[in-house]
Amino acid sequence: TSDINDGYAHTGTASAGDVIDYQIISTLPSITSESTYLTAYTFIDTLSRGLSYNKNDVVLEFFVDEACTDLITTWKEADGYFTVSYGFSDDGDNVMTIEMTPRGLSEINSSKVVYPGSTMVNSGFSDCTLRVTYQATVKSNADLTSGDEGNANDVVLTWKRSNSAYYDTMVDDAHLYTYGIELTKLFSDGKGDFSNVEFIVHNDTDNYFVKAELNAEEGIYYVTDHVENEEDATHFIPVVPMPVPKAANGSEHKVIIKGLEDDEYTITEVRTDNGYTLLKEDIEVVISQAESEVLCDIYTSDVVGLIQNDPRYAQAIIDEAIEKGYIKT
Numbered sequence: 001t002s003d004i005n006d007g008y009a010h011t012g013t014a015s016a017g018d019v020i021d022y023q024i025i026s027t028l029p030s031i032t033s034e035s036t037y038l039t040a041y042t043f044i045d046t047l048s049r050g051l052s053y054n055k056n057d058v059v060l061e062f063f064v065d066e067a068c069t070d071l072i073t074t075w076k077e078a079d080g081y082f083t084v085s086y087g088f089s090d091d092g093d094n095v096m097t098i099e100m101t102p103r104g105l106s107e108i109n110s111s112k113v114v115y116p117g118s119t120m121v122n123s124g125f126s127d128c129t130l131r132v133t134y135q136a137t138v139k140s141n142a143d144l145t146s147g148d149e150g151n152a153n154d155v156v157l158t159w160k161r162s163n164s165a166y167y168d169t170m171v172d173d174a175h176l177y178t179y180g181i182e183l184t185k186l187f188s189d190g191k192g193d194f195s196n197v198e199f200i201v202h203n204d205t206d207n208y209f210v211k212a213e214l215n216a217e218e219g220i221y222y223v224t225d226h227v228e229n230e231e232d233a234t235h236f237i238p239v240v241p242m243p244v245p246k247a248a249n250g251s252e253h254k255v256i257i258k259g260l261e262d263d264e265y266t267i268t269e270v271r272t273d274n275g276y277t278l279l280k281e282d283i284e285v286v287i288s289q290a291e292s293e294v295l296c297d298i299y300t301s302d303v304v305g306l307i308q309n310d311p312r313y314a315q316a317i318i319d320e321a322i323e324k325g326y327i328k329t
Contacts, residue, residue, distance in 0.1 A: 011150070013177045013289060016140040016223040016259030020051065020176060024132040024155055027066070028108065031126040035163040037109040040100070042158050043132060047094040048151035050144035051136040051176065058084050058098060063129040064114060072113055072128060081107060098132060138178065138259070140213070140224045146258045150175035179287045180258040183267060185238040187276065194253040198235040198271040205263035209233030212257055218242055223259035235270065262287045 008023050024043060031037060047053060058077055064070040075081045081104030087095045100108065109124045136153075138144060145151050157170040185197055201210040208226040212234045215222060219241035227233055238253035267283040 010173075011175050011177065013179070013262045014138050015178065015226065015261045016138050016144060017225055018138045018261075019054070020136050020138060022134055022136060022153060022174070024157075024172075025068070026130050026132075026157055026170065028125050028128050028130055029159065029161075029168075031109055031123045032121055033123070035161070037162045038100075038105055038159055039162050040158065040160040040167065041105065041108065042100065043096075043098040044156045044158070045096040045098070046089055046152075046154045046156075047096065047136055048143075048145065048153065048176075049093050050139050050151040050178075051094070051153075052139060053086060053094055053096055054135040054137060055084075055086065058082075058096075058132065058134045060098075061131045061133070062125055063131065066129050068129055068131055072125065075104070080104075096134070138176070140222045140259060142215070142218065142220075142222075144178055144222070144259055146178050146180040146260075148177075150177045177262070177289060178258070179260045179262060179289075180256065181260060181265070181267070181285055181287075182257075183236075183238070183255040183283070185253050185255070187273070192273040192276055194238045194273075196271065196273040197238055197253075197269070199238075199255055200230065200233045200235060200268050200270055201257065202230075202233075202266045202268070203261075203263050204266055210257065210260070210265075212236070212259070214239070219254070219256065221255065221257045223257065260287060262289045 008021070012020070014020055024045070028041075029036075029038070056077070060075040060082060061068070062072040062075075064072060077084050080101060082098055082100050085097045085099075087097070089095050107124070111124045114125060114128060115122045138151075152173060152175055154173045155171070158167045160167045181201070183199065185194060202208070203210065203226070206226070208228060209230055210223060210233065211225040211227050212221040212223045214220070214237075216239075219239045221234070221236060236255045236257065238255050240252075241254050241256055265285040265287070267285060269279040272278050
């Protein structure tokens with residue numbers, strides 16, 4: 001993520017099923033001679049289990065300027081300048097490794113496109129800006145984290161020069177947030193049949209109805225889609241969530257919906273048990289979020305974060321990546 005005014009930010013919100021655009025911005029180091037050529041340039045991107053990489057969509061763009069307006073060239077995986085591999089961390093999170101091939105490193109080190117004059121100090125793509133873009137889809141299950149914790153996306157950039165025995169490392173992160181609604185249904189006399197009660201949920205901000213699937217074991221509805229027509233909306237039936245809350249006495253059922261974005265919603269009761277009346281007024285819900293100063297303001301820089309020049313730190317990260325197969329040797 002970066003300060004470039006292009007719609008990307010360190011934090012964002014989304015509903016389950018949404019496709020999210022991600023980008024990584026880095027400034028290539030100065031390349032002034034063969035001794036400063038890059039022999040490795042690798043991104044290790046870790047994505048929360050609540051999202052999944054769309055795969056086969058990674059694009060690398062090189063720019064002369066920091067604002068990413070003066071394009072030099074665009075690389076796709078099929079071009080042979082870099083490879084992309086996918087795996088999982090020990091915690092079960094998704095991992096994507098983007099590694100420059102010898103062909104890609106040669107172009108970065110010695111291309112004449114940016115500095116054509118032989119008297120120029122810089123070489124290749126020295127001091128240019130690299131933007132990596134890809135997409136991920138928000139899942140519709142219990143892997144998706146709702147609330148303040150968020151769904152993290154961390155990236156580690158490692159690079160190495162021909163005159164160094166150590167790797168340099170840069171780190172950064174981003175968080176995607178989703179939210180939930182918990183609605184408790186009660187009958188005034190405690191005798192009604194909850195299976196005859198139905199609600200629909202409308203997103204007033206984006207003008208769509210919520211479609212979701214019930215996980216019967218958990219008693220939780222997970223958002224799966226946004227639909228335009230009311231007849232396609234999910235009818236939410238209050239159930240007893242599992243495990244049963246200690247305070248529950250058999251007369252309390254809930255509609256728990258997870259995977260919602262921060263918007264304004266209207267909940268309408270459209271059916272109830274015989275002998276009871278529908279709610280006279282709809283339920284208005286506003287989900288709002290504020291930027292966290294803790295989770296995502298970890299590093300002092302917005303462009304692939306904090307430079308870690310301690311060789312012990314860098315080597316530890318690269319050794320772990322090699323051990324797990326994220327970087328080939």
